[in-house]
Amino acid sequence: MGDYAILIVDDDDGDRKMITRLLSRTGLGLVIEEARSTEELSSIETEHLDAVFLDYLLPGASGLNVLSKVRSRWPQAAVFMITGQGDEDLAKSAIQLGAADYISKASINGAALERMLKTGVGAARMQWKLDEQRRDLATFSEVLVHDxxxxxxxxxxxxxxxxxxxxxxxxxxxxxxxxxxxxxxxxxxxxxxxxxxxxxFDREEVFTDIAGSDLIDQALNALSQDLAEAGAVIDLDQVDATSRIYCRAPQIAQVLQNLIANATKFSRDGPPEISLRLESGPNGHLFEVSDRGIGIAKDQTERIFEPFKRAPGTTGIAGTGLGLATCKKVVLRHGGRIWCRSEPGKGTQIAFELPYGPGCAAEDRSRVG
Structure with a gap:
């Protein structure tokens, strides 16, 4: 996925337009969003960003304070602090708080922005991988000790x-x-x-163009014995067989496998009833796995995606609490998002959305307008 997802945060309309114009001339694949204030920043729904250009002076807020919030929300992103004043002390403070680079507005040009993107985003991605490896080693140790x-x-x-x-x-x-x-x-x-x-999933795999229905078939084939033993009923009526997905196919098939396995595992009395949905939405491909199982309390629907977090009522059901955490990890690495809707005693729907890619964007966007 060659595009850079970029957010520009600056209260000056002219400066935002200048940065956008210079970025568009770099020849890099860019998806750009803009915000003028911390209030607008809070309304940004994008889960994944590669870079943030952050103005030091925002209405009612210091750029250094906002920097910490941006780093917390988009930890994978390279954050570039920009200002109308060239202040070396400010630059030092920004770097110490995690900024990838610092530049005065007077120094901004196309070549500088391209250099910052290539260098800063590359370094941020490498740092994220190193941090994730440390987290995974901690996870490994915790599992060995605990489980x-x-x-x-x-x-x-x-x-x-x-x-x-x-x-x-x-x-x-x-x-x-x-x-x-x-x-x-x-x-x-x-x-x-x-x-x-x-x-x-720390290891990179090649993105390929694949039919979404093939990904679902791979997941169902891997679970064929478990589904047969449980007497599971699978509804595929809402699967759009024409959708093509640009992704790391083995990883997305594994996500679907985990979600279907959970729907089977947490069923109520009687054979599991599972519905699968795949459709093309305005922002990407939407997958959904629904069941009529034991359900999850509303206050648990976000926590279940954290490592080792299992919903109340699942005691005695086999599992490590890593399955949904792995699903979230994979979906976020694809630039997507994942969420859960559920009601105790009535069932659960877990959905994830993947952005369009080079192999499928034209075809699918034409269908969804």
């Missing part, structure tokens, strides 16, 4: 119990202990797989 204590103790106990039962000739007890041993072993394997899925 492996109980099954390892269980395995040790069962091995000792089996040895005693064999010595005593109690083969029926041995069979039961073996069954429990296999259960503990499966739990550890599932934990390792979940952790591996969460971490392996």
């Amino acid at each position: 492996f204590k109980a099954p390892i103790r269980a395995v040790n106990y069962l091995v000792e119990q089996i040895a005693e039962d064999i010595e005593a000739g109690q083969m029926e007890d041995v069979q039961e202990s073996l069954r429990l041993l296999q259960k503990s072993s499966r739990h550890m394997l599932e934990t390792i797989k979940s952790l591996s899925d969460h971490i392996r």
